[in-house]
Amino acid sequence: xxSVSQHNHHxxxxxxxxxxxxxxxxxxxxxxxxxxxxxPGQHLQLLLKYFSGDPLVKGIKGFEAEFxxxxxxxxxxxxSVQWSDTAEYFCAVAFGGSQGNLIFGKGTKLSVKP
Amino acid sequence: xxxxxxxPKYLFxxxxxxxxxxxxxxxxxxxxxxxxxxxxxxxxLIYYSQIVNDFQKGDIAEGYSVSREKxxxxxxxxxxxxxxxxAFYLCASSIRSEQYFGPGTRLTVT
Numbered sequence: 001x002x003s004v005s006q007h008n009h010h011x012x013x014x015x016x017x018x019x020x021x022x023x024x025x026x027x028x029x030x031x032x033x034x035x036x037x038x039x040p041g042q043h044l045q046l047l048l049k050y051f052s053g054d055p056l057v058k059g060i061k062g063f064e065a066e067f068x069x070x071x072x073x074x075x076x077x078x079x080s081v082q083w084s085d086t087a088e089y090f091c092a093v094a095f096g097g098s099q100g101n102l103i104f105g106k107g108t109k110l111s112v113k114p
Numbered sequence: 115x116x117x118x119x120x121x122p123k124y125l126f127x128x129x130x131x132x133x134x135x136x137x138x139x140x141x142x143x144x145x146x147x148x149x150x151x152x153x154x155x156x157x158x159l160i161y162y163s164q165i166v167n168d169f170q171k172g173d174i175a176e177g178y179s180v181s182r183e184k185x186x187x188x189x190x191x192x193x194x195x196x197x198x199x200x201a202f203y204l205c206a207s208s209i210r211s212e213q214y215f216g217p218g219t220r221l222t223v224t
């Protein structure tokens with residue numbers, strides 16, 4: 001079955017620390033890849049996406065993600081986190097590219113200490 | 115102002131009652147989705163609709179029903195057959211595979 005795994009349930013960092021959240025998916029075919037963020041009390045919103053082309057994708061608020069096809073991974077990174085990055089982060093994969101429904105990982109809660 | 119609206123934000127029901135959650139979009143998207151979000155479970159797909167008058171079951175459709183009579187609207191009914199209905203429900207619409215989410219409805223059944 002198609003699945004998406006996020007390795008960390010809860011990550012706690014101090015401000016200015018670097019962040020990397022892991023995301024792996026099953027399946028070796030065409031995929032579209034997404035990271036969504038849910039700030040406390042707010043809508044789920046798109047952070048960044050990968051459809052094709054440069055595997056290093058830049059998103060909003062200084063986030064980036066790298067698609068490594070050979071590892072079926074799409075890890076999210078930020079060089080220096082801020083307290084305002086405290087949120088829950090979800091990796092999502094559309095298996096079959098634009099024709100596929102999204103499968104979400106279980107989410108990683110990020111807490112940034114001021 | 116384009117977007118997805120869900121109402122109400124909070125909903126309380128007694129066990130054994132059916133309840134319908136509203137979802138409206140003015141993004142002119144063909145596809146719409148309902149998810150359930152539980153702590154530590156991520157988002158799980160309940161139903162989706164690629165086009166008006168057509169919808170498909172997702173991973174956890176049991177105890178739920180939907181309709182898609184208009185492009186803009188995709189209401190979800192949580193029936194009394196749903197064994198654990200208390201949850202946060204998210205509606206989304208999409209273009210290609212990129213999904214846009216509403217603010218959610220938190221349903222509590224006692």
